[in-house]
Amino acid sequence: MSVISEENVRGGGVFKDIDADDEDGQPTEIESLCMNCYKNGTTRLLLTRIPFFKEVIVSSFSCGHCSWSNTEIQSAGRIQDQGICYTLKVKSKQDLNREVVKADSATTRIPELDFEIPPFTQKGSLSTIEGLLDRAVAGLEQEQPVRRAAQPEVAEKIDEFIKKLMKLKDVESEFTLVIEDPSGNSFVENPLAPQKDEALTVSQFKRSIQQEKQLGIRDDDDDDEKDEEPAGNNLEAMRNEVLVFKTNCPECNAPTSTNMKLVQIPHFKEVVIMATNCDSCGHRTNEVKSGGATEELGTKITLHITDPSDMTRDLLKSETCSVLIPELEFELGMAALGGKFTTLEGLLQDIKDLIVSKNPFICGDSHNKEQVNKLKEFGKKIDNIMAGQMAVHFILDDPVGNSYLQNVYAPDPDPEMTVEKYTRTFEQNEDLGLNDMKTEGYQEENLTTSTSLKD
Template sequence: MGDAAQDSKPERVWVDIAADADIPVTEIESLCMNCHEQGITRLLLTKIPYFREIIISAFECPHCNFRDSFIQSAGTIQEKGVRHTVDVLTKRDLNRQIVKSDTATVRFLEVDFEIPAQRGVLTTVEGLIQTAVDEISTDQPLRRVQDEETWKKIEEFLDKLRDLLKLKNPSGFHVVVDDPSGNSFIENLVAPATDPQISTHLYTRTTEQDEQLGLAADGEENDQVEERKVTEAQEKIMHFPASCSACGAPSETRMHVLSIPHFKEVVIMSTTCDACGYKSNEVKAGGAVSDRGRRITLKVTERDDLSRDLLKSETCGLRVPEVDLELTYGTLGGRFTTLEGLLVQVRDEIMDKVPFVDGDSVTPERRKVFDSFMHKLDSLINMEVVPWTLILDDPLANSYLQNPYAPDPDPNMQIEEYERTPEQDEEWGISDMKTEGYEKDGGRQAA
C-alpha cells in the first residue's frame, strides 16, 4: 500500500525554470496559420523564481518552416493594477529585463510612443525598442515608392527611437509599463533595496478594465453596487456578493467595522472563493482625510514589541534603516496584524515576488547581496539584533501602532505630524477635493 500511495503522488505541474530536473514539455498538433498544414506546438509550464507561473509556447511548422513563440502569465490576476516607471540613463538600464504580460501597455514618454496591449514577452528595454523599430520598418520600402511624404515622417520617428538606443539625450528617457492585471515587472538592479530609478504605483482598476480582464460582466458591478444596502448594526459582520479576483466566480465578502482605542474606526474586509480557494484580506481606515501626514518611529528593544498590534494602511510606507528595508506607499496593501506578522509577510512577499534575483542570469555578487539582506531580515524577526528602528510613514495618517502605555506616552515611540507635499496631495486626489463653499456653488448652478 505504501508503494501504491507513493506512485499515486501527483507530479508537480509548475517546475522552477532553474531546477536541475528535466522540465516536461507538452507537444500538440496545431494548425499553421502560414501554410494551413499541421505543425507542432510545444508548451512549457514553468515558474520563474521570485516571480510567478508562466506558460512558454513555441510553434514550428515542418512544411513551411514558420516559427512563432510567446509567453503567457498563468498566475492569478492581482488585486490591483500596477504602473512601473523607469528612468533609463545608461547602457545598463537598456539591459533591464522586463516581463510584459499580454494586458500591459508600454509608453516612451519623450517620443510620445505607446506599444498597445499584445502578446506577453520576456525582454529588455532595448529589446522593446528594437522590436518596435523592426516592425515599423517592415513596410518602409513600399511606403517610399507609394507615399514618400509618409515615408519621411516615419523615418524621422524611427530616428527618434534609434536615438533612444544610443542614449543621445544626457538626461535619458522614461519607460512606463502599465498593466491592469498587475502581472508585469521591470528589473530592480539593486534588489532587494529600493531602486531609485524605478517608481511603482498600484491603482484600483476601473469597471471597464475589470470587464476587459473578464472579472465582471458588462454592467454587473454597477448593478451590484446599487443592490448593496447595509442594514445590520455596526457590531455585526456584514455579507455582500462579489466576484473572485482570481477566477471571476461569484464569492462572498465579509465586512466588519472595528473601533481601535485611541485611534479611529477601520473597515476590515475578507473574501474567500469556494471555487478556487482564493483568499483576500484588506483593511481600510474610516473617517475623514487627515489634514496632515503622520510618521511613527518605534525603537524595538525587546521581544514583546513584536506583539504590538499594527495597522498599516494602503497609503503607508515602511522603513527599517538597520537593514536598508524600504517599502513604498501601497506595498502589501492594508494590513491589520502584529509587528512580527508584518515582518513575516514582508519576508514572504520578497521571497515570492521579487523577480530577477535567481536563475542562471544572476551574478554571484547579486545573489550574495540578496541572501545577506534576507539573513538580516530574519535576524530582526528572531530578535537576534537589538535595538532596531521601525518607521511607518503615512501621508493620510491612516496607520496605527499600539501603545501599551496608553493613554500615557510610549518612551520608545515617537509620533510626528507633517505637512504633505503638493505631489502627495496630487497623488491621493486631495488637491482636487472641494470641502468648503460647495453649497454656494451648487446654489449658483441651480439658479
C-alpha cells in the same frame, strides 16, 4: 498531447509552479494554423505561476514547414483594483537588462522621441528593456519594403526614426521609459532591491471609463460614473456580523469565499478586515482597509526597536503606508504587501519573504550571484531584528493616516515610539487622487443651478 483533466481544474491544479523536476508540468500541445504559410503547426501552452505576476499562460508556436515561430505571455489572473504606471530613467547600458513583464493592455512611451506603443497593439511579453526596443524596431521594419515602393517619403522618415530607436541602445544620453497598464499586471524589475530605486517611479491610478471598456469590465454603452454607495448607513448592522461573499482564489483561481468584518481597534479607529481561506490549495490571505474617511493629515510612526518583546506589538499597515528601516537603507513602497493587520514580527517576516524567498529574479540561470548574496544578507539582518540582536528604527509613513502601531504603555506615552502628524505634499495628494476630489460647495452650486433653470 497533454490533456487538462476535470479533476485538476476542480482541485486548482491547473496552474503549476515552474519546476525543472516536475514531470507533470509539461506544456499542452495543440495543432493550429500557421498564419505565415497557412499549413498546420504546433502551439504549446504552459499554465504556470510567476511571483509578482500571478497566473500566466505562456504560449509558443512553431511551424515545421516554414520555420516561423511566435511566443506570447498572457495574464490568467484577475485584473487589479487599480492601474499601475512605471517611469524609469534609463541612464546606463546596465539598465537595458532590467526584466520587464509587459501585459498586452499596457501602453509604452518614450517621451524624448514622442514615441508611443498603444495598448492591445502588441501581445504580452516577458523581456528586458533592450528586448522592448528590439521588438519596437522589428514592428516598424515589418512593412518597410511595401512602403518603399508605395510611399518612399514615409519609409524614409520611418528609417530615420528606427535609427533613433537603435541609438537609444547605446545610452549616449539619458532617456525615459514609461509603461502604463490599466490592468495593473505589468512589472519592471528593481535591481537594487531591497533598497529603493531612485531611477524607478511606481504609481497607481484609477482607470478611466474608456480603459474599463477596453479591458472588458464595463459595457460599451455604459458611460455613467458608478460610485459605490457609502457603507455608513449600514455600519450598525455590520458591526456584529461577518459578511461572506463569493470570490476566486488568487493562487489557484478555484471558487472560494471571503469573510469581511468591522473591527474597532482600541485607541485608534474602526477598520474592515477581509480574510480568504481556499479549501482547494490551502492558500490563506487577509487584507485590511480603513472604515473611515481620509484623514486631513498624514501620520509618521517611528519605533525604536530595543527589545524582543517589541515583536508582539499589534500593527495595522494600510495599503497606502510605506515602511522604512533607515539602518538597513530599506524602504517598502505603499503598493507592496497591501493592507495588513498583524504583529511587528509578522510584518517583518512578510517583508523577508517578499524580498528573499518569493523574489523571482534570484533564481534560474540568469540570476546575479552578487545580488543574491546581498538579498540573503538582508534576510539575515531581518532575522537579527526579530531575534532582538539588532536595534533599529522602524518607521510607518502613511500619508492617509490610516496606519497604527500599538502603544504598550497606553494611555501613557510610549518612550520608544513617536507619532508625528504632517501635511501631505501636492504629489502625495495627486497619487491618492485627492487633488481632483471636491466635497465642498455642492449644496450652493445645486441651489444656483436650480434658480437659473427656473429663471
